[in-house]
Amino acid sequence: MSQGLPLTIRNVTKTFHDAEPRTVLSGLDLDVRGGELLALAGPSGCGKSTLFALLAGLTEPTTGEIRIGGAPVTGPALDRGVVVQQYTLFLWRTVLGNVEFGLEGRAVDRRERARELLSIVGMSRYEECYPRELSSGGRELVALARSLAFEPGVLLLDEPFTGLDRRTREEVGDELVRIWERTGTTILLVTHDVEEAVRVGRRVAVMTSAPGRVKEVVDVGTRAGDARRHVGRLLREQIAAARGRKVAA
């Protein structure tokens, strides 16, 4: 499997120039270690999706720098293996066919490799099914298998489990941890859900409300209960701060 690459975000600012300039991210620093599973949590509107677009190379920072494996991000690249929450499986292809698609152009036995990837995400027995025959959690796992086919150095997941019910969400989240353990890929999971951030992330970076930057990086370790309370408190403070600013304005 691929070697997980480190991701470095240095002093990133993003200002949108609409009718008037609007700074959404300001002085954001974050280090994701190679092979780490880090969750990025923040209140609604703090700029998580904006940051995700920068990491995916879809837009550029106004100032600052983003590096993956030491190389600056200058545009979209498959080695970053981006999975967005609106997974797009090909409805006319079987599960196996969908994963094989991620392997096109590779000098590998595509069928064998696709089967290996389905086994990694625990979906082997559905290989002949079509996406419509799967549960929404199952479709998410197949989308993950297809992203892993690109052997991403960093896998970016922007709220991938939105739309799943709580229980399925937990199951797919736990499966994501197992996938990460089996692959060694660096994973950045963007979420607004404290429970999910602490359950899945080995560390949790908490963002401030807009303009967003990283307020604190919390180690989850073996003290998940403490981490959950701490992350929850940090997020509540940020939400209150945002409301305070709105009331004042």
Ligand SMILES: Nc1ncnc2c1ncn2[C@@H]1O[C@H](COP(=O)(O)OP(=O)(O)OP(=O)(O)O)[C@@H](O)[C@H]1O
């Ligand atoms: N292209 C754009 N032009 C102008 N403003 C934008 C643009 N994209 C996002 N914004 C603004 O930036 C702010 C942050 O948005 P963003 O979607 O990044 O936050 P978020 O943390 O992902 O929110 P949520 O958790 O609600 O999805 C919002 O106020 C949004 O209106």
